[in-house]
Amino acid sequence: MRSRLQLLLALLANFVLAAYFTTRRHQLANQFASITRDVEVLERSNRQLEGELRFAAETESEVLENLKDNYARLKDLTEYTKSNTLRIKGIEEKDGENLEEKITELAEYMGIKLLPNDINRVNRVRLKTAKNTSAPRVIALELSNNKLKTRLLRQSITSLNNSPYSMQDDVTNHMMPDAFKPVENTRFTKGCGFISSVKEPVTRGQAKKMFGAFLQDPIPSSDGIRDTYVWLLPHFYENNVVEEYANVHEMSFKRSRTTYKVPYEWAGTGHVVYNGSLYFVVFNSTKMVRYEFATRSVLRERKLPGAVSGNVAPYQWSGSTDIDFSTDESGIWVIYATNDNTLDIVLSKIHQETLEVLKTWKTNWRKRWSGNAFMVCGVLYVLRKYDEHHTSLSYVYDTRTKRYNRTDIAFSNKYEWNTMLEYNFRTEQIYAWDRGYLVTYNITLAAQLS
Structure with a gap:
């Protein structure tokens, strides 16, 4: 009688274990299927994201190229507009002054005769600051042609060497606004x-x-x-x-x-x-x-x-x-x-x-x-x-x-x-x-x- 009962209990235990493992196997199979579906979704999302990133990179590259082209054009245009302009420092500033007359006299001092139509525009630049109210402001001089400007600059090297006056090419003074300049890698x-x-x-x-x-x-x-x-x-x-x-x-x-x-x-x-x-x-x-x-x-x-x-x-x-x-x-x-x-x-x-x-x-x-x-x-x-x-x-x-x-x-x-x-x-x-x-x-x- 005891052996039968033991056998019955053993069979019952095996049945319970079999049922548990069968259920667990189904659960794991369902979980694996769910994970597989999730992986497939992630892979699709990843492929989609990669495509979007490639598109973004191509778009960014195109935008940067356009920005560089636009910056180069703007820089060329700026330099072209200043190609006949130079800056003169050290000329005394007075109320009601005749700048064309002062420039003509300075050119004569340098041995160069300026005619009235040689000067397109002349004016003082930069406002006086609280730090330096006595120093004369710089004069921006636009000439009729680049050849005359180059001649003045070269002659100034010797003629104005030991004088309080100096001439500079206005192109070298110009700084393009940061907003127009392409982003550069300037890390040290x-x-x-x-x-x-x-x-x-x-x-x-x-x-x-x-x-x-x-x-x-x-x-x-x-x-x-x-x-x-x-x-x-x-x-x-x-x-x-x-x-x-x-x-x-x-x-x-x-x-x-x-x-x-x-x-x-x-x-x-x-x-x-x-x-x-x-x-x-x-x-x-x-x-x-x-x-x-x-x-x-x-x-x-x-x-x-x-x-x-x-x-x-x-x-x-x-x-x-x-x-x-x-x-x-x-x-x-x-x-x-x-x-x-x-x-x-x-x-x-x-x-x-x-x-x-x-x-x-x-x-x-x-x-x-x-x-x-x-x-x-x-x-x-x-x-x-x-x-x-x-x-x-x-x-x-x-x-x-x-x-x-x-x-x-x-x-x-x-x-x-x-x-x-x-x-x-x-x-x-x-x-x-x-x-x-x-x-x-x-x-x-x-x-x-x-």
Whole structure:
């Protein structure tokens, strides 16, 4: 009897289990079918979304192309309308003045006779501000033809060189409105940005000469030995001996490690050391030289096309600073001026080995107006005054966007005669030679220009 009952219970248990698993199998089958249907819906939605994204990308590309075309047309139209226009600065402003008469007199001073029909339009631009109510406003002069405008600009280079007047091409002054400009990728590379502040200078030593260059190599050497080396190039002419020091401490005690006699006398103080080589310009010339310290030899020489020299377009203090090398995270730059750009600053990126010009940018800032200048992250910074204790970085030109800004980044010339500025991206410091004192500045970088 007990065995029958046990058998019956076992059969009942098997039946219950079979029924459970059958039910569970059906439930799982239904769930799988439901999941399959959901996957199919998701796949259809995904295919639809991919199609919409492709369409959106094609539409965006088309819109961007149209925007670029429209911007290019607008830029061409703007430049065409300003192709006969130039700007004149420094002419005294009076109530009831006759601008045509003033312009005609200035042209006669330059040796050019203007006829009444040579001038299409002349007027003052820019309202006076509370900060500067005494300075005369700029004069915009539209001439009858581009040939006459070019003649005036070229003649102004020599005729107005030592006068309070200056002429500039109005096309270089024009900035297209942001609303019309296509969106560009203007992000900085890692560790880059705009200068937001410059700290007070730290004095590292004192040289025998009032002028010179104080340099370290921004590129680390393979063995690390050269990373602490310091090079001094005293004076801005009549010298061709480079002093090398093991480190800043040795330099402060004037214990040089060795010297190098380069085959040419250099011009100015705008030299750089980059990856074991010295880059300088031969005195009273536009010849750039690359000299390698390891082999004590010149590896390359090349003239800088179009550049002026011989104190035609130096910084404010002169000193044969017509051509100024600078380095940043992207390589080697040259800051100089050309007659074609009416002696305003021109920037060129050069090849570190061949010295060949890779790309050039033209600014609208007169080089003679500049206390000094240097590059950081593809951006040019211009010092307002070299001989004032409290001054500023007052002009910025971004080569990535080809746009300029007027700024007021506080800068201190501790000894009030700063004749050399160079940024070293490895140490993240600005190096300067200020009345014979060798100083460095720490800087702060920000994502946006303040």
